Amino acid sequence: MNIAMIGTGYVGLVSGACFAEFGSTVTCVDLNANKIERLRNGEISIYEPGLDDLVAKGQKSGRLRFTTDVAGSVAVADAVFLAVGTPSRRGDGHADLRYVEAAAFEVAKALTGYTVIVTKSTVPVGTGRRVAELVRESNPAAAFDVASNPEFLREGSAIGDFMRPDRVVIGCESDRAREVLRELYRPLYLLETPIVMTDLETAELTKYAANAFLATKITFINEIADLCEKLGANVQDVARGMGLDGRIGKKFLHAGPGYGGSCFPKDTLALARTAQDAGSPVRIVETVVQINDRRKGAMAGRIMAACGGSVRGKTIAVLGVAFKPNTDDMRDAPSLSVIPALQDAGAHVRAHDPAAMREAGPLLPGVEWCDDAYQTAEGAHAVALLTEWNEFRGLDLSRLGASMAARVFVDLRNVYRPEAVRGLGFEYSSIGRQ
Ligand code: NAD
Numbered sequence: 001m002n003i004a005m006i007g008t009g010y011v012g013l014v015s016g017a018c019f020a021e022f023g024s025t026v027t028c029v030d031l032n033a034n035k036i037e038r039l040r041n042g043e044i045s046i047y048e049p050g051l052d053d054l055v056a057k058g059q060k061s062g063r064l065r066f067t068t069d070v071a072g073s074v075a076v077a078d079a080v081f082l083a084v085g086t087p088s089r090r091g092d093g094h095a096d097l098r099y100v101e102a103a104a105f106e107v108a109k110a111l112t113g114y115t116v117i118v119t120k121s122t123v124p125v126g127t128g129r130r131v132a133e134l135v136r137e138s139n140p141a142a143a144f145d146v147a148s149n150p151e152f153l154r155e156g157s158a159i160g161d162f163m164r165p166d167r168v169v170i171g172c173e174s175d176r177a178r179e180v181l182r183e184l185y186r187p188l189y190l191l192e193t194p195i196v197m198t199d200l201e202t203a204e205l206t207k208y209a210a211n212a213f214l215a216t217k218i219t220f221i222n223e224i225a226d227l228c229e230k231l232g233a234n235v236q237d238v239a240r241g242m243g244l245d246g247r248i249g250k251k252f253l254h255a256g257p258g259y260g261g262s263c264f265p266k267d268t269l270a271l272a273r274t275a276q277d278a279g280s281p282v283r284i285v286e287t288v289v290q291i292n293d294r295r296k297g298a299m300a301g302r303i304m305a306a307c308g309g310s311v312r313g314k315t316i317a318v319l320g321v322a323f324k325p326n327t328d329d330m331r332d333a334p335s336l337s338v339i340p341a342l343q344d345a346g347a348h349v350r351a352h353d354p355a356a357m358r359e360a361g362p363l364l365p366g367v368e369w370c371d372d373a374y375q376t377a378e379g380a381h382a383v384a385l386l387t388e389w390n391e392f393r394g395l396d397l398s399r400l401g402a403s404m405a406a407r408v409f410v411d412l413r414n415v416y417r418p419e420a421v422r423g424l425g426f427e428y429s430s431i432g433r434q
Contacts (some may be wrong), residue, residue, distance in 0.1 A: 001184055004029060004077035004104045006070065008039065008327070009045055010158070010262065011120060012083035012152050013107070017051065018162040020058035022187040027065045027073035029279050039066040040109040047355040048160045052415055054203025061367065070103075076109035078178055080105070082131070083120045085267045086266070092271035095124050101134060108135040111142040116177040118147045122207050125272050128171065128200040129317035145177035148200050149208030156262070156326030158205040167194040169292060171203025212285045219288045220293055225255035255431045257334040257386065257412045259297035260323035263290070266333040294347040299412060300341030306410045306429050312346030315359035315405065317380035319373050320387025325405025330359045334412075335386050339364050352376040354389050374400060382408035388415050397424050 001024045005016040016028040030036050035045050042059070046051045058064025067073055074080050084099035094389045100121055109116060117135065119128055132146045148171035153161035168185055171421035172178050178197065185195065196206070226236040235255045243250030259265070268289050275282040304311050323333035328337065333356075339349050343366055353360060357369050370376040373392060377383050377400045385392055393415050401407045401424060409421055411430040421428040 001025070001080050001180070002076050003027070003184070004070075004073040004082060004107075006074075006082050006107065007084035007099070007121070008032075008035060008045075008066065008154060009083065009085060011153065012081070013039075013044075013055070014048065014051065014153060014158040014162055014381060015081065015083060015120060015151065017054045017058050018159060019184065020061070020064035021054060021163070021237070022184070023063070023149045024057070024184060025063050027067055027077070028069050029067055029073050031068065031173060034067050035408045036068050038130070039191050048155065051328055052356070055376060064357050069111035073111045074107050075399055076117055079116045079118055079184060080107050081118045081120045083151075085123045086123055086270075088266040088269055092273060094121070094272040094273045095266070097123065097127060098128075098142055098160045100127060100131065104131045104134045106140055108138040108142060111135070111139055111144055114143040114176070116145050116147055116150045116180045117289075118399060119204075120149055120151050122263065123148075123204055124208075124270060125201045125204045143234060144236045145172070145174040146200065147177050148170035148203035149181065149204060149427075152207070152210065156324060159176070164191060165193055167196055169196045169198070169203050169206050171198050171200040173199055177361055188258075208223060208267055208274070210262055210324065211267040212271050212282070212288070214252050215259050215268050215292070216254075216284060216288050218254075218259045218264075219291050219295075221255050222431075223381075229330045229433040229434075232311070233432075234432060234434065238432075249316065255414065257299045257338070257431075258292045259337075260332040260334050262323075262329055262331040265289075268292075296337040297341070299334060300338045302337070302412070302429065303342060303410050305407050306344060306427065307382050307406075311342055311344070314346075314381040315348045315350060316342050317370075317373075317376040317387045317404075318351040318367075319376060319392045320384060320389055321351055321353045321360045322387050322389075325387055325389040326355075328353075328356040328359045330356055332395060333360075333387075334362070336363060336385065338384070339367060346421065350376045350378075350380060351372070353387065354391055374403070377401075378403040380404050381406045384410040384412060385415060386412055388413040397421060397426065401426060 003026045003029045005012045008028040016026045019027045057412035082103050084096045084103050089096040128146045128148045181200050228235040239253040243253045272286045352370045407426040409426045410429045414430045
């Protein structure tokens, strides 16, 4: 099978490399010529464990190629995946479909022979049909079907998620297209991966419903964490006690500074808007969006409170700025709310992140970037742990504290045991624990 992957970002690059590993011939296309040139030279545009090796392997086998030429790659493809961005539209929170529509238009012009056009991007219900309409209008002679195949991979464990998914969702109304997609995912049948075959609208909505549910789970435990602080309970034990119930599950029950990243914030908002427009509002999701926004804003206040109510003239050491570990993705990261609020309140911020400093630099002006956690903490009046990278999990806290101006530790990810940190003379605060 021959695949054209339109959009070589997080999803396009990982999916392309994984499909090549499955045995398909994949051409990853992007408008960004610089990105394509770097990929051709073996430079991976994102930080994702294992991706460099997989891409190198695909290139060596001749099954993975990179180009800016949409027409050439589409002309020979059995399936064209649209994996372009669908950010929030400024002002109203709906998904901005301009990249999807532009890509569909480019693809339409280049179609030759029967082709399945698959939306892998997260797109609102109705987009698949809209893509079909656009293609039909601009190339009435084209032989094609559309399908929806939303992607559920997580940044940081994207390859494993793609290669061994919990399920694959395919929305499609033509037997011929269904066969093409079955063939592409055949390697997963050996693993007995469940394939949910459904219609376009259902596949599109399933992705939003899944993300909104996970965001709700995080927000739920965050509110329980706040309640734990008032009542003297321990949120980690509550989460464990809840999560061991198979009906609930342990994942996404870690209290923290609020969800961020490239998907949950925009997808919750887009689902809320779609539902309002459909006259069937999802009030739980609307509330989740509000609570999470407020929570990210409130985290700087916690750091200020730990510093005695003011950070004016103080130095704050921030450990981790990416929205989660094992990624350099800064989209909607809590650090983007916390750090500017600290700076506005008069703090000088020093920070370190193992992978995201290049991405974060332009987004967080005024931050002094450091080489590691220990250098970051030098002279600081407080350390704030924002992203739970492994290298921050086993810090030598005596060494860290020795160079600080004051031993204050704000652990927004509950990485450390309060007694252990306090035992080393720190004032320690965390989320939902005494
Ligand atoms: P991204 O911004 O990393 O990548 C999108 C890429 O598409 C960019 O490189 C851009 O240059 C390129 N592009 C835009 N228009 C193009 C065109 N007409 N032709 C060729 N290239 C074009 O985005 P992403 O994070 O990979 O997300 C893509 C989609 O997948 C979104 O809808 C997102 O919601 C969804 N998704 C993302 C994740 C994730 O973890 N990042 C997970 C699941 C689903």
